[in-house]
Amino acid sequence: MTAKTSLMTAAPPPAAARAPEARTLVFCACALAVLALGAVLTQTIANPYVFFAAFIIVQQVALATGWNVLGGYAGYINFGATAFYGAGAYTGAFLLKAYGASIFLCLPAAALVGGGLGLLMGYMTLRVQGVYFAIATIALVVMMHTLVLNIDYLGGASGLALMPPEPPAWTGGQVQFVFLVMLGIAVLAVACARWIEISWVGRGFRALRASEEAAECAGVPTFRLKLSACAISGAILAMTGAPLVFYASFIEPETVFGLALALNAIAMPLIGGKKSWPGPIIGAVLLGSVQQAATITISSELNILLVGVVLIGFVAAAPDGILGLVDTLRKGRQ
Template sequence: MSGATLPAAAPLAAPRRMGHGAFWLASALAALALVAALRALGSEYAYFAATFVLQYVVLATAWNILGGYAGYVNFGAAAFFAAGAYTTVAVGKAFGLPLLPCIAAAALVGGALGLGTGVLTLRLRGAYFAIATLCLSVVLQTLVVNWDFVGGSRGAYVVRPREVPWPFDSYGGFLCAVMVGLAAGAVAIARTVEKSRLGLGLAALRDDEAAAEAAGVPTLRLKLVATTISGAMMAVAGAPLPYLGSYIEPNSAFGLAYGVNAIAMPLIGGTSSWAGPLVGAVLLASLQQAATVTISSAANLLIVGVVLVVFVCAAPHGIVGLFRGQR
């Protein structure tokens, strides 16, 4: 019909995104479901293996806030991890506090260490920043080796409490439940940062820091916030370590595996999203735990290298990036 106008096409409905509150609630429910499943198994090895994997979930997620969102590669993840572990030893020995207050103290120490590192090094960029963070790990390890209060080079034994908090039947189950809560909180924090103005600013300086500064983005302040959050979370990841094996010494706490895994897991999973470190940590830590039981723990770094090479060649943007590209 002449002169008639066709009705305008209805706009496509935008996909609804889960809000921050809903995501925190979903994380809490997932954590409760995982704790219930592990308690139903009732196996001490299941508790240990789950704690091992979840520890790397927290560590990889924490590293990604600075290394993935902001593009500042941190080679000192082992330093922050060990700082959290030795904070537990020092606070527990000095004040006799249980695990949960020690974790809070580790977060404060890690945050302060991250802020101090940021103030001293964040005017450096690229390889210079990476080398500076690697030097931090060497300096902290030297201090711990010469600190007799936490055992020095001999290491320190940490005795688990005899009383197990209700409703757990073993301290391994309680430790695993604590690690589940920490992992859920770390993932929720990473998603909140990613979707916030802080995350947008970090993405801007990752893409082009000079252009972001010219556009008025407070890049130095954002980097300081990112290093503080990342440092606190990495220290929290290491805080339960002394109770996991009941013994800690500098060579293992500052081990190469923690620094390598903290970088490899987000790269394998994908550094542009909060889900990438989670996927990479679960995949890589599960493979390492299986290799430790079936082959030897000496094969762990070999597995990291092989898997990292495969994924860098097949999926440069990680597993999450690969699925996003296909979709």
């Protein structure tokens, strides 16, 4: 109980009065409610464009949450979210092309591939400083990109157009179905992130972020924790990529390994706040909806430029994001 109470003081204070078990129940209820709401929406809203846009925003939530497990909790910046995302997307495309596999088979397969890639990555770089890890992640994107360009079976540079299998009839259409799947992934990712945050694993990650030497001295198994952070983050990111080919019926290296996604994966948790699970969601929903609105009105270059400037602004002025700002405001008032 003592460990739990010390954690509660570190967590947001106002809800501390409630027992952690009760909060978990509330969280589960909310998660189920979100899923149910998604299912109801697919039945009631006729305009498929809504789901095209909503898919992207929900995908951003999953992406931001996956990135945050490693980048926010453990403090290891990953510039190569697209390497994992792309690995997942191409795993999905490969299974669909080779075996006509269902999306439900592609998801665990992508998670395995992403987790394995994360382990490999961590094993090779985490023994040296964190800076090298960040640089190596940039390298990983280019290597994955080069790899895909050179595999003719996956379509090389010109991409791959595939017909996804028929969705279940009750969902009302392919877009609606893929949207629901992505919503499920996002909820799963957030639940996973929340579990990490409130369990001993999250405490270990926070110890890593604060001071690796101190954590090591205190008996925290730092290397194993870093590896598991890499693997979990990689698995979530790859799983987020897997539905892409079912969504767009087309996949090409330029978009999958593109800059916009890698940038968003970093910018969203940073804008929302990377210390706790609601942060990435806030960032993703904010940035995702602004971008969805903005791509219609301004060019995509200007879009990237704006995100870049906002990113610099947050790193410079509010490194803990919107949640951090709210916290300081609240403390200021008390």
